[in-house]
Amino acid sequence: MVDTGDSQPYSYEQVQEIAQFLLDRTKIRPKIAIICGTGLGDLIESVTERQIFPYEDIPGFPVSTVVGHAGKLVFGVLNGVQLMCMQGRFHPFEGYPVWKCAMPVRVMKLCGITHLIVTNAAGGISEHLDVGDLMIIKDHINLLGFSGKNPLIGPNDERFGPRFPATVKCYDRGIRKKVMSVAKEMGIAEIIKEGVYTAQGGPAFETVAETRCLKALGTDAVGMSTVHEVVTARHCGLTVFGMSLITNRCALSYDEEDEVTHEAVLEVSSSRAKLLQQLICRLVPLVLQE
Ligand code: HPA
Numbered sequence: 001m002v003d004t005g006d007s008q009p010y011s012y013e014q015v016q017e018i019a020q021f022l023l024d025r026t027k028i029r030p031k032i033a034i035i036c037g038t039g040l041g042d043l044i045e046s047v048t049e050r051q052i053f054p055y056e057d058i059p060g061f062p063v064s065t066v067v068g069h070a071g072k073l074v075f076g077v078l079n080g081v082q083l084m085c086m087q088g089r090f091h092p093f094e095g096y097p098v099w100k101c102a103m104p105v106r107v108m109k110l111c112g113i114t115h116l117i118v119t120n121a122a123g124g125i126s127e128h129l130d131v132g133d134l135m136i137i138k139d140h141i142n143l144l145g146f147s148g149k150n151p152l153i154g155p156n157d158e159r160f161g162p163r164f165p166a167t168v169k170c171y172d173r174g175i176r177k178k179v180m181s182v183a184k185e186m187g188i189a190e191i192i193k194e195g196v197y198t199a200q201g202g203p204a205f206e207t208v209a210e211t212r213c214l215k216a217l218g219t220d221a222v223g224m225s226t227v228h229e230v231v232t233a234r235h236c237g238l239t240v241f242g243m244s245l246i247t248n249r250c251a252l253s254y255d256e257e258d259e260v261t262h263e264a265v266l267e268v269s270s271s272r273a274k275l276l277q278q279l280i281c282r283l284v285p286l287v288l289q290e
Contacts (some may be wrong), residue, residue: 022084
């Protein structure tokens with residue numbers, strides 16, 4: 001049995017045990033993993049030869065508690081590529097330590113993946129971002145990491161990666177270029193932007209003063225996820241691509257009356273879900289080409 005006591009990060013052997021549990025139950029040998037953001041989990045409907053593992057059936061796995069996040073690990077084939085998808089991710093605001101939120105990335109690594117695609121819903125801060133835009137993440141600000149909540153804190157196992165990993169080149173430049181060309185082919189280039197994603201702890205959305213602060217820090221879009229997964233992925237040598245769907249604008253002025261709600265976030269993400277799915281579907285085989 002896997003012991004997942006809250007006081008210690010999972011050991012290499014515990015992660016291996018979870019990966020082996022999954023590999024013993026599927027013929028799929030994934031090369032890519034996708035973490036589906038809020039409201040974007042329908043992507044798995046395009047996945048064939050699906051094998052579904054609800055999180056509660058995977059020994060040692062946390063369970064997802066957020067509306068709009070299903071809580072399933074799905075193995076299958078998308079556009080000819082064997083992959084695994086997280087339909088529903090773990091957020092620090094659910095009460096999980098960040099290392100626990102990011103642990104599934106290590107499971108993916110030990111299942112054999114080389115590439116990770118992360119998607120999320122985010123609030124737009126840069127004036128270049130409109131509601132409904134898709135922002136390619138070119139860099140991130142790990143606000144939780146600034147305050148001592150980095151997923152790599154704790155004993156380091158070199159089998160995953162180095163004690164002090166670089167995070168300068170987190171988001172693969174080649175894949176970012178490919179996404180731009182796919183978007184052009186799809187005729188949606190005008191809604192594709194590029195920018196810096198900042199993760200704050202949530203679950204409260206930002207105050208006006210906080211949004212102004214995030215803007216001054218260099219944030220283009222803000223959310224409550226993703227960064228801990230990407231840091232963990234880069235630590236264990238995975239190539240990463242990330243994309244944010246801009247579901248709302250963050251208020252930069254006290255005169256703005258509209259307040260963001262989770263329902264509004266879900267509404268915009270479901271209106272753009274198909275488009276993002278098509279984009280990811282076309283992207284998947286290209287990601288593996290050097
Ligand atoms: N702030 C933080 N997280 C979010 C937002 C936001 O405005 N929109 C979607 N996720």
